Amino acid sequence: xxxxxxxxxxxxxxxxxxxxxxxxxxxxxxxxxxxxxxxxxxxxxxxxxxxxxxxxxxxxxxxxxxxxxxxxxxxxxxxxxxxxxxxxxxxxxxxxxxxxxxxxxxxxxxxxxxxxxxxxxxxxxxxxxxxxxxxxxxxxxxxxxxxxxxxxxxxxxxxxxxxxxxxxxxxxxxxxxxxxxxxxxxxxxxxxxxxxxxxxxxxxxxxxxxxxxxxxxxxxxxxxxxxxxxxxxxxxxxxxxxxxxxxxxxxxxx
Numbered sequence: 001x002x003x004x005x006x007x008x009x010x011x012x013x014x015x016x017x018x019x020x021x022x023x024x025x026x027x028x029x030x031x032x033x034x035x036x037x038x039x040x041x042x043x044x045x046x047x048x049x050x051x052x053x054x055x056x057x058x059x060x061x062x063x064x065x066x067x068x069x070x071x072x073x074x075x076x077x078x079x080x081x082x083x084x085x086x087x088x089x090x091x092x093x094x095x096x097x098x099x100x101x102x103x104x105x106x107x108x109x110x111x112x113x114x115x116x117x118x119x120x121x122x123x124x125x126x127x128x129x130x131x132x133x134x135x136x137x138x139x140x141x142x143x144x145x146x147x148x149x150x151x152x153x154x155x156x157x158x159x160x161x162x163x164x165x166x167x168x169x170x171x172x173x174x175x176x177x178x179x180x181x182x183x184x185x186x187x188x189x190x191x192x193x194x195x196x197x198x199x200x201x202x203x204x205x206x207x208x209x210x211x212x213x214x215x216x217x218x219x220x221x222x223x224x225x226x227x228x229x230x231x232x233x234x235x236x237x238x239x240x241x242x243x244x245x246x247x248x249x250x251x252x253x254x
Contacts, residue, residue: 003057006080009072012061015051016077022046025253026081030074031055032090032115034140034147034170034178039089040238042246045253048081050074052095054177056169064180070098078107085253087112090210090235091181093218094120094127097188100195110252111199111222114245115210115235118192118218121185125217126192130208132235141179144171154209155234162239192221199225200252202245204233226252 005013017037029040029049036056037049051058053073063069074095078084086108088096093116105111119126132153139146151167158166199222203215212229219227228248230237238245 004080005057006076008053008061008076010062010069012053012059014053014059014073014076015057016080017049017051018047019049020044020046026084027249027253028074028077028081028084028086030086030088030092030095032092033181034173035089035166036169036172038169039166041242042238042249044246044250048077048084050077052092054180055173060174060177064177065184067098067101067184067186070095071102074099075103075107083107083109085110085112085249087114087249088116089114089238090116092116093118094186094188097191098186100191101188105195105197108197109254110197111195112249112252113199113201113215113218114237115203115207115215116201116218117210117214118188119186120182121187124185124187126188126214128211128214128217130211132208133210137182138179140170141182142175147171147178155236155240157234157240158236189221192218193223195222195225198252198254200248201225201227202230202237202248203227204230204235204237204240206233207235209235 001019024046027045040049054060093113097118117127136150148167219225
């Protein structure tokens with residue numbers, strides 16, 4: 001793995017974790033709330049796993065409530081990588097829809113939404129949450145013990161070592177950033193209807209962080225989208241069912 005930095009609009013630096021063969025299909029990976037690009041491990045691809053602003057090795061800069069900022073951050077990464085398949089986990093799906101709102105599918109070969117929200121705000125169907133998420137908020141924003149409990153509950157079948165890594169990433173994100181990411185109200189129906197690249201939507205049937213209804217909403221709006229529901233899987237399909245997820249990604253990545 002090689003860590004590089006790209007400079008986003010506004011001057012902040014975004015860390016990008018690059019791995020895999022240079023001649024493999026390029027995949028840009030966008031992590032979820034209070035995580036980092038270190039969560040991903042996808043052999044057989046040239047991966048570019050960004051640390052979102054205020055997370056991991058990226059700078060804490062700018063406005064966290066403005067869709068324009070998130071769109072420009074992802075554009076900065078895609079300008080660095082060139083055309084790629086873009087994968088968004090959890091909050092990463094919202095970052096993707098921010099990008100689509102302003103740039104369409106420019107530089108995107110295919111999309112994969114993983115246990116993802118595509119909207120945020122009260123009664124937004126693309127941001128439907130489950131009981132684990134509702135129980136964690138608002139406590140997990142400022143209380144590291146509540147955040148640790150959330151990391152354990154998001155995917156109960158994960159090994160303790162993996163949960164420890166998720167918890168360390170989550171608690172390294174400042175309380176300010178954790179909170180700012182939720183102080184948004186964004187609808188994305190028109191954006192989703194305009195997607196014109198192959199799209200795969202992966203979601204665990206037992207996800208209690210982002211409700212499966214959010215995936216069904218996105219799949220119904222994105223033309224030609226494929227919805228793949230993983231049975232007996234919670235909020236991290238790529239960690240809980242890595243072989244199945246890798247197989248699915250290989251079908252769409254280009």
